[in-house]
Amino acid sequence: xxxxxxxxxxxxxxxxxxxxxxxxxxxxxxxxxxxxxxxxxxxxxxxxxxxxxxxxxxxxxxxxxxxxxxxxxxxxxxxxxxxxxxxxxxxxxxxxxxxxxxxxxxxxxxxxxxxxxxxxxxxxxxxxxxxxxxxxxxxxxxxxxxxxxxxxxxxxxxxxxxxxxxxxxxxxxxxxxxxxxxxxxxxxxxxxxxxxxxxxxxxxxxxxxxxxxxxxxxxxxxxxxxxxxxxxxxxxxxxxxxxxxxxxxxxxxxxxxxxxxxxxxxxxxxxxxxxxxxxxxxxxxxxxxxxxxxxxxxxxxxxxxxxxxxxxxxxxxxxxxxxxxxxxxxxxxxxxxxxxxxxxxxxxxxxxxxxxxxxxxxxxxxxxxxxxxxxxxxxxxxxx
Numbered sequence: 387x388x389x390x391x392x393x394x395x396x397x398x399x400x401x402x403x404x405x406x407x408x409x410x411x412x413x414x415x416x417x418x419x420x421x422x423x424x425x426x427x428x429x430x431x432x433x434x435x436x437x438x439x440x441x442x443x444x445x446x447x448x449x450x451x452x453x454x455x456x457x458x459x460x461x462x463x464x465x466x467x468x469x470x471x472x473x474x475x476x477x478x479x480x481x482x483x484x485x486x487x488x489x490x491x492x493x494x495x496x497x498x499x500x501x502x503x504x505x506x507x508x509x510x511x512x513x514x515x516x517x518x519x520x521x522x523x524x525x526x527x528x529x530x531x532x533x534x535x536x537x538x539x540x541x542x543x544x545x546x547x548x549x550x551x552x553x554x555x556x557x558x559x560x561x562x563x564x565x566x567x568x569x570x571x572x573x574x575x576x577x578x579x580x581x582x583x584x585x586x587x588x589x590x591x592x593x594x595x596x597x598x599x600x601x602x603x604x605x606x607x608x609x610x611x612x613x614x615x616x617x618x619x620x621x622x623x624x625x626x627x628x629x630x631x632x633x634x635x636x637x638x639x640x641x642x643x644x645x646x647x648x649x650x651x652x653x654x655x656x657x658x659x660x661x662x663x664x665x666x667x668x669x670x671x672x673x674x675x676x677x678x679x680x681x682x683x684x685x686x687x688x689x690x691x692x693x694x695x696x697x698x699x700x701x702x703x704x705x706x707x708x709x710x711x712x713x714x715x716x717x718x719x720x721x722x723x724x725x726x727x728x729x730x731x732x733x734x735x736x737x738x739x740x741x742x743x744x745x746x747x748x749x750x751x752x753x754x755x756x757x758x759x760x761x762x763x764x765x766x767x768x769x770x
Contacts, residue, residue, distance in 0.1 A: 394733035395588040396743065398526075398541070401579065402516070403745040404553045404752065405539040409532075412499030413444040415690035416492040417534065419681050420699055421478040424492050427690040428475035431468075442690055443468065448499035455495045459506040463494035471496075482529040485519060485668035486612075486709060487677050491534060504752040505532060508542050512549030514576060514613065516541045521669045522585040528576070528612040537669070543576050545753040555745035558737070565593035565732055570602070577605025580612075582728050590730035597728065604719060611716050619711050627710045631655040635697040640678045649710070651678070656707070662717035663710045673713060677706070 399405065411417065418424050434442050443451050451469040463476035476494045483489040495501050505515070509532050517527045518538020527533070533540055545551040552559075552572035563569040570578075581604040583589050592598055611619055620626060633654030641650040642664045648657040649664070666673050681702060685691035737743040 393590065393730045394735050395584070395590040395730035396734040396737055398579065398583060398587040398589055400555065400734070400737075400743050400745060401558070401575070401589055402541040402543075402553050403555060403750045404545055405541045405750075406502050406505055406752075407500070408517070408536050408538065408540060409498065409502050409505075409534045410448075410500035410536065411534060412446045412449055413497070414685075415444070415693075416494070416497040417481070417483055417489055418694065419489050419702065420695055421490045423694050424478045424490055425475045427693045428492060430690060430693060432471065439469065444689075446499055449496065453496060458493050458495045458501055459503055460509070461493040461495075461506070463492075463496070465496075468496050480531050482515075482517075482527070482531045482533045482535060484535060484676060484680070485524075485527055485671070486673050486712065487680065488531060488614075488705070489680075491532075502540070505540060505542065507752075507755050508544060508547055510547045510549075512544060512547070514543040514573075514609070516543070516576070516579075518587065519668055521667075524668055525583050525585055525587060526580055527668075528580060528609050530613045530615050543572060545749075546755050551753060553749075555737075555742050555749060557740070557742040561737065561740050561742050562591070562593075562732070566595055566598055568595065570598075573606075573609075574602050577602045577609055579605070580608045581605035590728040591732035592728060593731050601728070607719050608716070611712050611719070614708070614712065618708065619715055621711050621714060625658060625660070625714075627656050627659055627707050629654070629703060629707075630657050633698055633703060636682075637678075637698060638682060640675060640682075649674070656710070659710050660714045660717070663713040666713040666717060674709065677709060 415427055416424065418427070431439060431442050440451050445451065452467055454467060455465070457463055457465055461476060464471055464473055466472070476492055478490040479493045480488055481491045513530065515529050515533050517529070517533045517535055517540050519525060519527050520537055527535070542553055545553050554572060554575060558575070559570060559572070562575070578598065578601045579589050581601045592601070610616070630648070631654055634652045637651035637654060639652055642648070642659065643650065644661055646657065647659050647661065648655050649659045664672070664674055685694070734743060
């Protein structure tokens with residue numbers, strides 16, 4: 387959508403005032419496309435001792451095997467310093483590691499330079515995280531998973547677990563209700579934001595009920611496709627991608643035949659793959675190519691990241707077919723976002739005059755959501 391700033395559209399930073407800097411993993415090996423590799427990497431780390439363990443860990447200024455940190459909220463990893471740690475790997479959790487790329491992470495605070503515990507505290511089945519992507523066509527990504535992308539700021543939809551206390555300025559829903567004649571919900575506002583947010587991260591708001599309804603409908607579809615929860619997305623019959631020739635055990639090359647709408651993984655073939663799915667980019671990176679590269683590029687020998695599946699796992703094929711479907715369907719929704727520019731008729735000035743903006747200081751900070759003790763370093767419980 388063309389960027390228009392003269393209509394006084396409010397910034398996203400004012401409409402979703404609480405934001406968190408992106409996670410800073412510090413090392414790549416605690417993240418992988420499959421959970422079994424992560425458990426094998428953990429076992430290899432613990433089998434090493436002294437300087438060998440430290441080298442495998444890949445220390446940084448923020449984390450070494452001697453760092454003392456507590457558990458991540460809601461996780462059951464150990465808190466003993468890694469230099470002398472024992473025991474099994476914490477059960478890997480699903481995360482959004484790159485645009486539209488769901489991978490796995492060892493949820494152990496000792497392995498992550500900046501894990502942003504405030505995000506873990508509010509991560510549950512009700513939560514939706516938005517992430518600034520730095521892309522003009524898709525300025526915001528949305529996910530039900532904890533995002534570990536190293537892009538822009540993360541904004542949760544809710545400030546507390548259980549889908550309570552929307553991350554919106556107090557009074558915004560009341561003001562929109564008065565202007566629209568119908569009360570929107572917090573997910574409605576998020577859907578509108580996804581459908582209309584501009585590359586400069588301003589969000590035109592409207593009091594036109596029909597325009598609002600069409601924008602929310604488009605945003606809900608974007609949200610459903612990005613979150614990939616509930617009913618699985620499908621292309622119409624005859625357009626659904628299938629494996630036409632078996633994928634090799636260790637594919638090394640990826641090639642797209644635009645005329646035949648076929649994706650080649652060495653001698654393996656998947657079709658039909660719409661050109662819109664192959665061409666889908668975020669921040670100048672082709673999503674399908676990046677997804678394949680992460681799963682097939684060898685890591686430096688002797689590192690933990692080099693521990694990976696010896697052959698192509700079957701679940702990756704299913705994930706690839708679904709990713710193709712999602713990208714193709716997302717490409718169909720894009721024209722709804724990039725059509726006639728929406729002019730903001732509920733302006734930032736209107737919201738300031740109504741006392742909705744600026745959002746009060748506490749709404750820009752994490753809510754206090756602790757309802758239980760969180761285990762600190764070396765088994766100590768954190769003081770509340």
